[in-house]
Amino acid sequence: MSENPINPQRLLWAGFTAILATGVGFAVRGGILDNWGAEFGFSATQLGVISGAGLTGFCFGIFAGGLVVDKLGYGKLIVVSFVLHALSAIVTLTAAPEMGMATAYKYLFWGTFIFALANGALEAVANPLVARLFPENRTHYLNILHASWPLGLVLGGALGWLLDDRMGVSWKLQLVMFLLPTVIYGAMFLGQKFPKSEAAESGLGLGEMFKDVGLLGGVVVAAMLALFFSATFPSIPTWLLFVGGIVIVGVIGKITSFAVGSVVLFVLFGTHILVGAVELGTDGWIQNITGNILSSEQGKVLFVITSLTMFLLRFCAGWIEKNLRLSPVSLLCVCAIFAFIGLNLTSGITSFGGAVVALLIYGVGKTFFWPTMLAICGDRFPRTGAIAMSIMGGLGMMSGGLIGLPGLGYAKDRFASEALVERAPQVYAESQAQEKSGWLFFEPVAAIDGRALAEAKAAEEPTNDQIALIESDLAGDRKTLKADSVIPVTLAVIYLGFVLYYRSCGGYRRLVLAKEVASRR
Template identity: 40%
Template structure:
């Protein structure tokens, strides 16, 4: 893809190294996608089996990563205005490596201090990973918007094609590596694109933000958040974070529950590939319809796709539902960023960072934990009502909370032991005996299994059915979010029609509320 030196060209770039910086940003977002994908496709399941986490607890770990992502985007967007893009990217490079060190310490922490300490070890590791991701996001979005001022929707979609590219690579790696290599190796794969973006940004000169060019102070930038339009866009992007990233945290495991694990992972790769391809054609689409028209259509498709996916029973039906959902979710994130940048260009890194941060915070605080909670709630309620004795055998030791709600989920390690008829547990006990070592967590699970296995034949079907019900209900209820988004986009379409139509503003223009 070539750039142009003609300021009126849609491919005009403000710097000669624009393409190199664009693809360095692509690699940075790809790194986040690889880590996210590997974790969601296989590592969460292995953590559940190894450490006994419930779905809500796993959602808390993934949510912690997304919360950190959101907080750091906002903080870094202010720093970008003061210290520049280059120093922030170097910081992100260092933190990405440190996050791997902390996460890989989890097995040692589990042996030494138990489940609760392991939860916090993984939470901190994911939070540090999110810091690196958040700093990158805070840099690359305004960087690309600055580099390509005449075609922001197109180039921001290309930049964010790095996300599904990472999901594809991580998903394929999980399919072939899960069960064959340790989760530690799988989770470390994100370091490869980290090294690549580090090489690509080394020694490169980066432009100033659009707000710096326009002479806007931080105080003047913050005044823009008094605009009802910008505040409304923030609310919508919070829903984008919930429905896109929150759902992506779980979609491979949920479809795996409905069908089987391997099929769920391949379907996740398929949806990501669809998104990757489509993000390269966003530019031609918005030349035919406005960005808001694209977003409205996307929300309708996402609603239909998610709700339909909650009721599928075959692989063919799942492919159909995921195709509709994939078409819907593809353009949400980058096109929302483009709309904010086009309507509030003087906001520079801060407005884009605030929008991205709100989306990540919503995904972390509401999406990841909320979808996990819904799975726990509807699985445990069905099992408790239909087979209370079975529920008592498989319920977690303590209740889970989400906002003001409570439920007693199912213990992941117990459910996994039932699923493989205790084979993995038996192997772990053999290792303890052969090495003359002790592991109180494995031994406690084995003590429980000595009684539970006498009921295993009768327990397996109601536990499987309950888990499936939790997965289906989580998807159907999540479909409400894009439905609300569609209404919001329709309101914006009518608003802009009333003021003469949607158009991108330039630095010399005053933003219109």
């Protein structure tokens, strides 16, 4: 008998606390975007790119972690994550106005990116670990694990409200707050024994574990990595990105004997890219947007209410699945419809009460997206071990960083600028940012200067020109939410397709990778 047996409950709650640290850090960063805009003069697009680095770096952490977690061991990855979390705080806190906008931008970007690397390595441990510890009820326990994310948002949002709006504490002190749960999760994981994934225990090699991912999955990974490098390092020539993508797909082809991969998993990867864009992108901007429409303090309160609802509901996933007889794909279809309705209602809010109703509907919608997608991956593709689940999580986070956050930031800039041009073209000419902000293949736009907008909002008796700035910014926020709602309605169509597909196959069910079957492969 082992002197140090596996303790599933402690490992579950240690993983819970680790993701809690991620949520606290994410929420605090979302709440101080206006501080960074006012202090450094960043545009909404620039703020979106910095905030997006808090997600894109995650992809590299979880991709690398997913590849080595079964060989290297969970404990060593946790130590790496702990060190990276501490380093991210040091780099971010170094940023100061006197060093200039360009230099401060780099410190904030890379500090946020390192923070995301730590988060990715942690999820490379937590997701497959919980899926392995509770194989009979993955949807329920993965939702419990990821209930820590909205709880982290609640705590981070509440801290921002107290320290920023009430006490006027500097953004640097607010950012340090995520280090407390970091220390706690390190202590909880210390000395624990970890199980192996089902695939690793069955003796499958890396090539066999990658076969369901195959060439199709490799194309998705290569495309997202190319998007990251082109956005982060614009000087890299396109041909080099293309060659890099071919190499990635070629390596996967080599180790899998050029297996095409599962079409279903390929579609799931693409679907999770949309999930990351709408869930994480909206989470990163919703405090700012509702704070503009109502007030900064009310925006933070609404964020806390929505996140708390999400936290509580994630403990109910097992009950919903059992008593409402909803398969994971059916649950996701219903959620997508709620998210679409909620975002559209939020775009038209005029009062705090109306905002609560709208955001609660949206909160119910987004609650089960992320963990239930991971549960489907674990249920349907057990031979991939931690790999497919890590790739899925990485793609979602990278999408949030590359598509969701900067995309919504670009939308805010574009819609607000268009509104100001229509309302007061002379004011726009005098208050536009010096450099245009672009995103993906969309036309660059000269955004409203962050400092000019901050001065207008801070004025006790704003001038007519300042009122035009404020109201144009507000119009941009409302249009941004409407544009954002296109994603969940697209998800609803995709999930409905999955519902019909599994019904045609005899119904959704969990697949089990038997040791004796694996040994003959």
